[in-house]
Amino acid sequence: MARKISMKQAINEALDLEMRRDPTVIVMGEDIVGGAGSPGEEDAWGGVLGVTKGLHAKYPGRLLDTPLSESAYIGAAIGAAACGMRPVAELMFLDFMGVCFDQILNQAAKFKYMFGGKARTPVVIRAMVGAGFRAAAQHSQMLTPVFTHVPGLKVICPSNAYDAKGLLIQAIRDDDPVIFCEHKNLYGLETDVPAEAYAIPFGEANVVREGKDVTIVSYGLTVHRAFEAAEKLARDRIEAEIVDLRTLSPIDWDTVIESVENTGRLVVVDEANPRCSIASDVAAYVAEHAFGALKAAPQMVTAPHTPVPFTPVLEDLYVPTADAIAAAVSRIAPRAMAA
Amino acid sequence: MPGNPFPLDKPDLLKAYRIMRTIREFEERLHVEFAKGDIPGFVHLYAGEEACATGIMMHLTDVDRIASTHRGHGHCIAKGVDVHEMMAEIYGKVTGACRGKGGSMHIADLAKGMMGANGILGAGAPLACGAGLAAKFRGDGGVGVTFFGDGASNQGMVLESMNLAAVWNLPVIFVVENNGYAESTSVEYATAVDSYVDRASGFGLPGVTVDGTDFFAVHEAAGEMIRRAREGGGPALLECRMIRFFGHFEGDAQTYKAAGENELNRRNRDCLKMFAARLREAGVVSAVELEMIDKDVESLIEDAVVSAKAAPLPTAHDLTTDVYVAY
Numbered sequence: 001m002a003r004k005i006s007m008k009q010a011i012n013e014a015l016d017l018e019m020r021r022d023p024t025v026i027v028m029g030e031d032i033v034g035g036a037g038s039p040g041e042e043d044a045w046g047g048v049l050g051v052t053k054g055l056h057a058k059y060p061g062r063l064l065d066t067p068l069s070e071s072a073y074i075g076a077a078i079g080a081a082a083c084g085m086r087p088v089a090e091l092m093f094l095d096f097m098g099v100c101f102d103q104i105l106n107q108a109a110k111f112k113y114m115f116g117g118k119a120r121t122p123v124v125i126r127a128m129v130g131a132g133f134r135a136a137a138q139h140s141q142m143l144t145p146v147f148t149h150v151p152g153l154k155v156i157c158p159s160n161a162y163d164a165k166g167l168l169i170q171a172i173r174d175d176d177p178v179i180f181c182e183h184k185n186l187y188g189l190e191t192d193v194p195a196e197a198y199a200i201p202f203g204e205a206n207v208v209r210e211g212k213d214v215t216i217v218s219y220g221l222t223v224h225r226a227f228e229a230a231e232k233l234a235r236d237r238i239e240a241e242i243v244d245l246r247t248l249s250p251i252d253w254d255t256v257i258e259s260v261e262n263t264g265r266l267v268v269v270d271e272a273n274p275r276c277s278i279a280s281d282v283a284a285y286v287a288e289h290a291f292g293a294l295k296a297a298p299q300m301v302t303a304p305h306t307p308v309p310f311t312p313v314l315e316d317l318y319v320p321t322a323d324a325i326a327a328a329v330s331r332i333a334p335r336a337m338a339a
Numbered sequence: 340m341p342g343n344p345f346p347l348d349k350p351d352l353l354k355a356y357r358i359m360r361t362i363r364e365f366e367e368r369l370h371v372e373f374a375k376g377d378i379p380g381f382v383h384l385y386a387g388e389e390a391c392a393t394g395i396m397m398h399l400t401d402v403d404r405i406a407s408t409h410r411g412h413g414h415c416i417a418k419g420v421d422v423h424e425m426m427a428e429i430y431g432k433v434t435g436a437c438r439g440k441g442g443s444m445h446i447a448d449l450a451k452g453m454m455g456a457n458g459i460l461g462a463g464a465p466l467a468c469g470a471g472l473a474a475k476f477r478g479d480g481g482v483g484v485t486f487f488g489d490g491a492s493n494q495g496m497v498l499e500s501m502n503l504a505a506v507w508n509l510p511v512i513f514v515v516e517n518n519g520y521a522e523s524t525s526v527e528y529a530t531a532v533d534s535y536v537d538r539a540s541g542f543g544l545p546g547v548t549v550d551g552t553d554f555f556a557v558h559e560a561a562g563e564m565i566r567r568a569r570e571g572g573g574p575a576l577l578e579c580r581m582i583r584f585f586g587h588f589e590g591d592a593q594t595y596k597a598a599g600e601n602e603l604n605r606r607n608r609d610c611l612k613m614f615a616a617r618l619r620e621a622g623v624v625s626a627v628e629l630e631m632i633d634k635d636v637e638s639l640i641e642d643a644v645v646s647a648k649a650a651p652l653p654t655a656h657d658l659t660t661d662v663y664v665a666y
Contacts, residue, residue, distance in 0.1 A: 069499040076468035107457075
């Protein structure tokens with residue numbers, strides 16, 4: 001039975017269903033149980049934005065509040081995963097990775113390879129990403145490319161509630177370390193989501209809009225900006241195809257290439273900073289593997305190469321806008337060509 | 340025939356001797372083989388520190404997990420990792436414990452509860468907390484033991500882990516292997532406290548400092564901590580003061596050590612010699628019994644080196660396997 005729920009609810013539901021199904025699934029993080037039992041708090045915080053709210057009461061003892069100690073508890077999640085548990089650790093903001101990056105980069109990501117294939121590290125690290133909360137430079141970054149660069153990590157970034165639920169269930173069942181990136185500006189977005197459990201396989205992009213003139217590749221929040229741009233472009237009789245990558249590692253190159261071969265034009269939209277980003281990665285891959293199909297140079301629409309600013313007037317300029325995406329399309333698919 | 344004054348029976352005493360002797364022979368032989376130039380990369384030798392790994396590991400079974408250091412060969416051997424697989428791994432062969440992808444600094448055998456040597460100093464501490472957490476959830480009585488040196492003891496993640504283990508009451512033993520040098524830097528310079536036990540108390544952990552060259556001292560202190568942890572009594576810290584016979588890595592000229600320091604240590608503070616002497620003096624084992632073990636161990640290590648050298652190398656195909664479950 002599908003009903004409209006928010007991405008935040010969908011993530012909570014995925015955790016609930018998997019904790020019910022598998023007793024080795026445990027959840028840990030800062031403030032997830034904080035406040036439980038305190039006057040004025042009937043349940044527990046459920047994390048700083050309440051994503052895990054309600055689970056503490058349902059699964060006593062399986063939600064572990066942590067000290068403000070990311071190296072220790074992210075590492076403990078990784079160690080527990082190597083010892084047969086399936087921990088889901090909430091890193092709150094992915095920006096905090098600097099504090100515990102060794103455990104992710106040098107431990108979790110390396111065990112399987114470095115130990116000759118004999119290790120399984122089924123840990124999920126959930127974290128908020130993205131700008132738009134007026135949270136300034138240390139709470140707003142889109143750090144997906146940093147993790148995508150590291151072999152041994154799987155990197156997921158859903159754009160809607162349906163995908164978030166299915167991808168998180170897949171992540172929990174996956175035997176490898178998964179960095180699960182939740183765009184904080186999408187938490188409230190509601191879409192149709194079935195009540196039952198379902199898993200969306202990794203490495204399968206979603207063609208969320210079909211079109212013959214240009215391929216727009218994106219993921220996370222900017223998929224929605226690409227949609228707005230496509231609506232504008234359609235008024236100019238340019239039909240954009242939108243590919244939502246959904247998972248960045250593994251990545252579905254086949255769908256990207258197939259789409260570009262049909263449209264002959266590529267615009268990649270990435271909220272991350274442009275250097276060594278998902279945008280530059282996709283543009284390079286397409287240039288290398290589908291150069292013959294391209295009628296124009298691939299375009300990248302990204303954040304500027306700056307930290308995220310605080311003041312609303314600047315932050316609103318930071319995340320790629322629908323206008324910027326439409327402008328990039330227009331550069332390579334002018335109206336005359338689309339006719 | 341006098342009685343046995345030791346807390347272990349004779350078979351266990353002989354087992355402990357065999358483990359210490361195996362570590363020593365493994366390391367002394369690697370020292371020789373490394374100089375020949377056939378072994379790639381870095382090798383950090385444990386010789387001189389055998390009593391620590393052995394004294395602790397005598398209390399552990401496969402259900403217990405250890406997180407080791409870059410100087411991990413001794414921990415591996417004491418935890419039961421196959422010596423042939425270890426040697427092949429150090430030579431970068433496909434028959435190695437990690438199929439040649441880990442090398443000396445990353446030998447692991449999860450089936451034996453060995454969660455890996457570790458090239459990142461202090462990184463084993465959070466992992467051991469995870470092992471303790473998993474054991475606690477399973478209720479299998481297992482413990483996690485993490486080893487780190489006097490140098491790595493200054494890493495934030497080690498201190499964070501002590502706090503986490505205390506807050507969650509995890510069955511985790513933190514073992515500081517204090518050999519006096521962080522690479523070339525002396526512990527007096529780099530660590531502001533005289534005793535790591537002071538740090539343990541800062542996190543609410545019981546702690547003990549022992550002479551890490553004395554097998555029985557390590558064995559006794561570790562035994563008490565491990566028993567307590569298994570029974571739900573929580574984490575503890577054990578500082579073992581010990582001797583590193585070789586340099587930080589093979590090829591290290593050890594210019595930071597005093598003249599004659601290594602020779603003096605070898606003569607007066609050799610944990611293996613002292614252990615053997617105590618067993619003989621108490622009349623519990625004979626020199627002949629120990630010599631038989633020595634001979635066994637020598638042929639084991641000789642065989643491990645010969646087979647490692649003869650073993651096949653990985654192929655280009657192996658370069659990209661084992662990144663993902665289904666890569």
